[in-house]
Amino acid sequence: MKFAVLVYEGPYNHEASDSAYNFIKAALKKGHEIRGIFFYHDGVYNVTKLMEPPQDDRHIANRWSELGALGIDIVACIAAAKRRGIVDDVLVPNVRISGLGQLTMMAIEADRMVTFGD
Amino acid sequence: MKFAVLVYEGPYNHEASDSAYNFIKAALKKGHEIRGIFFYHDGVYNVTKLMEPPQDDRHIANRWSELGALGIDIVACIAAAKRRGIVDDVLVPNVRISGLGQLTMMAIEADRMVTFGD
Amino acid sequence: MAEVKKIMFTVRKAPHGSIYVYEGLEVKLIMAAYDADISVVFMDDGVFALQKGQNTKALGIKGFEATYGALVDYEISKIYVDRESLLSRGMTEADLLVIGEDEESEEPLHPQVVDADFIANLMAQQHNILCF
Amino acid sequence: MAEVKKIMFTVRKAPHGSIYVYEGLEVKLIMAAYDADISVVFMDDGVFALQKGQNTKALGIKGFEATYGALVDYEISKIYVDRESLLSRGMTEADLLVIGEDEESEEPLHPQVVDADFIANLMAQQHNILCF
Amino acid sequence: MLHTVNKSPFQNGTLASCLRFMNSGDVLLLLEDGVLAAAAGTRCSAMIEQLLQSNPEVYALTADLDARGLKRVIPGVKQIDYEGFVDLVAQHSMHAWL
């Protein structure tokens, strides 16, 4: 089945980002397709390469980047990102900034859209 | 009287940042001293110069920078900032990154500590 | 031809205390340009987003009353309000924003106040539901 | 000599769903090194932060049970729990983390369960109160 | 003491908690989404109406009431601007119920 995942909150501050990641890992393991991951609201903070968590903690941006390397389309909303200071220069590899049209296509094309937020 | 202000949430996403700003402007107008402004949790996102809000909207980081230019000590917590990708290179002028000891001094030295968050 | 997908938006949060309602509105306006069958349901504190006479000037943040007032122009006309959420907040239909005008009669259009059953059944018919 | 300032922390949020409890704990540990008279009050969903036997491994996030278990070593010993918050969540003192041991008797120390009146009066005596 | 509440009483228990810990003579300020508690004739109005009987000083921030278009405010709730907020903080020690 084709899933799309929508994340509304930033990394570390809320569990949303972790729940989304754990869900996606499990979906891939079960053989489902991830049509795309879309970051909206504070969710756009998930993909900055400038984050440097303590060494014994997970690196949330790198985790997303690794999923992107598998070919999953990972998009941060441009309007939400601009307002919050997430620009192309600070993105981890394998993610991109684009418009809400991408979210629309995901909502239409995915069999299921799963949202994680606060 | 000597106030310190603590902000827990990022710009735009929650009203906390706006309430804090409006409170501080009013306090200055009434002749009070602002001992310091401390950003914690997602609050550290307030001071990135990379944000670019729509032209007809307020520029939250620049507003903080202007208060810093008045000589108010504006501090983003280093531990919270590192985890979230807020580093010296992306700060607006007149704000700094430092440790929780700064928050402690504000809590002890200020007559009142006012917290804004979610 | 592929069937047109039904997409619902639920609005559950109060406006202005957070950006969710505002940024959620941006999604609705964009999505309206695509080939989808869109409905919007206001429930819980989301009904405050439809309160008439909002003025954010003293707060210094952008309002969105004018945009809501033109939802119908964006071809979003299936706009529902949960009756219990409305009544328990001391509001009536008269408090709600006009969302446009009827093309023929030019009468002002109001969101439609409905019961929980209606909403629950509408939810069950959707392809995807987004909560903003 | 300046009087030692009384600083209180209130912990009202549930752990793990957000970082507030975790980052709030970091503040307490730092502030304990300064010359301040610190007290910590757990109320509302904050009492879940003191629940014994938390295991965040499957979630993949860092836990903090061990750190809470050493609060007394950081010289934070005025730790209170609102009784009503505890009881309404089906918890008793036996569910609460040990926060250290008594220096002399080496008995385990538990947070002190108190009534709302006690907390309200303690609040009124503080120089500043921070809510984490 | 001054207590501030910034959450909607319809979806969040913060106001209810705060009320449990208020002493007589304590002051309440509603701001941000917290001002929704000041609306008259709602499911939650009784919370503030009851408080007013023991604690007559209950305030709501005008900018937040206006932003939400709230015109029917519970009688007895005083509307103040940010300068009034500053005055309250200068007069009382405080706890922000976040």
Add this chain to the structure above:
Amino acid sequence: MLHTVNKSPFQNGTLASCLRFMNSGDVLLLLEDGVLAAAAGTRCSAMIEQLLQSNPEVYALTADLDARGLKRVIPGVKQIDYEGFVDLVAQHSMHAWL
């Protein structure tokens, strides 16, 4: 339909709202702070106990229960891992009550 709730029922009205809109046959998954609603013997347990009478499929994410040290779970609530969560989503259209 699958409904997901991620907020504590003690401080937030989300679970109560969700329950109002559930049809018979609908499924509920509690996750994140939402799993606090699955704890037995609390002020809020009755919400889930009542739901179970009409809607027997109520799930709670094990990783979230464990993180919070919740061992006394309401009888009838099924514990699942993230793969079980994926299965539920594959079987039902859903609404995340955020």
